[in-house]
Amino acid sequence: MATYKYARVPAKGERIEASGGDFRVPDQPIIPFIEGDGTGPDIWRASVRVFDAAVERAYGGKRKIHWMEILAGEKAFNATGEWMPAESLEAVREFKVAIKGPLTTPVGGGIRSLNVALRQELDLYACVRPVRYFQGVGAPVKEPQKVDMVIFRENIEDVYSGIEFRAGTAEAEKLRQFIEKEFGKKIRPESAIGIKPMSAFGSKRLIEMAIKYALKTHRPSVTMMHKGNIMKFTEGGFRDWGYELAKEKFGEHVVAEADLAAAGGKARADAVVLKDRIADSMFQQILLRPDEYSVVATPNLNGDYISDALAAEVGGLGIAPGGNLGDEAAVFEATHGTAPKYAGLDKINPGSVILSGVMMLEHMGWNEAAKLIVTGLEKAIAAKTVTYDLARQMQGATEVSTSGFGDAIIKGMA
C-alpha cells in the first residue's frame, strides 16, 4: 500500500482489485472522495448520507463503503500548498474507483484545470454522461421524455491538451514563424495559438467503448458528433477512424447508416447502427428529434458543450451525472461545476453527484443500492419536494435545501 501524508486510509476496508478490464469489489471497499470547491462541500454532505443509507438498506450491514477523503483544489492548496497532491492521484490508482465534487478553474490565466489534469494523469479516456428525463421535472422542451442519450466524450485529447501560447509571447511568435516558414500558412501577428491534437488511438478507443456499451445495453445506434467539414483531419479523422474501427472490430454487429439501404433499410436486431452528424446540426437535432439519438460518441470539446445542453433539455445541471472511465480506474463526477454563488448556502441540488454515485454503484455491481437511490429520487420528484432549480420549473413544488433533498431521497427509498 502507498504511504499517504495527508489522506487517512480507513482502518477497515479493502482495495478494489482490477486487472485486464476485470475487477473484484470486496464487500467493504475503500473509496476515495474529493469534496470539491464552491458548493462541493454542501453537495458531498448530502450525497454521502444518501449513498450510505442506500447501501445499508440494500445489504443490511453486509456491505459498507469506507470513505477516504483525498485532497484536491482549494482545500488541498490551503492545507498543503499544492492544488493536486500526487498522493491524491496515487489513491485513485490504488483504490480504482473514486468520486469527486467539482473543482474551480480560473479563466484566462492561473492554474490549468485540475479536472482535466486528473483525467489525463489517470488516463480516464472516456467521460460518460447519461441524460434521461425524470417524470415530473419541468423542462424547456415539449417532450423531454424523448431524451434518452448517453454521451461518450473523449476525455484526454483535443484542445484540452493544454498546448496553448498567449498572444504576444516569444513562444507564440516562434510558432507562428515556424508555421509560416515550414508550411506556408499565415497566422496574424500577435495571435494566441492553441493546438488541437487528436489521434486515431484516442478516438478509436473512445468509439469502441461507446459501441460496446450500445451492444451490451441493446441501444439502437451510436452517433459520432464531429465538425469534420471544417476541421478535416482532427474531427474528420474522428469520424473516419470510427467507421474504420467498426469494420475492423465489430463486423456485422455494426451497420453504417449509409449501408442501411443495402441491408433492406433495417439493421439486424442484434446490431447497432453507426451514424455521424456534424456538430452544429446535432445541436438542433437533439432539440427537434432527440428520440433518433441514443449513444453519442464525440471529441472532447463537443462533448463538453453538448453535455450541458442536453442536461438543460431534461431539467438542468442539477440532475446531470457522469463518470470518467479508463481501463484501470474510474472517477465519477457531476457534469456541472462549482456553482460558486450558492456555496455554503445549503441550496444547490445534490442530484448530479448523487446520480454519479448511482453510476459508481452500478460500476461496482451494487445494482440494488443504485436502484434504491433512483427510486428515492423519483419519489422525491413525484412528491415535488425538490431544490430551487427544479422547484422554479414546477407548479406547486415545495422547495427544500440541499440536505433536505437528500433527506427526501432517503425517505423515498422503499
Ligand SMILES: NC(=O)C1=CN([C@@H]2O[C@H](COP(=O)(O)OP(=O)(O)OC[C@H]3O[C@@H](n4cnc5c(N)ncnc54)[C@H](OP(=O)(O)O)[C@@H]3O)[C@@H](O)[C@H]2O)C=CC1
Ligand atoms: N468537472 C468539474 O469540476 C467542473 C468544473 N467547472 C468549474 O466550475 C466553476 C464554475 O463554472 P460555471 O461556468 O459557473 O458553471 P457551473 O456548472 O458551476 O454553474 C452554472 C450554473 O448552472 C446551474 N447549476 C450548476 N450546478 C447546479 C446544481 N448542482 N444544481 C442546480 N443548478 C446548478 C446554476 O444555474 P442558476 O444560476 O440558473 O441557478 C449555476 O449558476 C468554473 O471554475 C469551472 O471551470 C465547470 C464544469 C465542470
Ligand SMILES: O=C(O)CCC(=O)C(=O)O
Ligand atoms: O475543468 C473545468 O473547470 C471544466 C470542465 C468541464 O466543464 C467539464 O468537464 O464538463
Ligand SMILES: [Mg+2]
Ligand atoms: Mg463542462
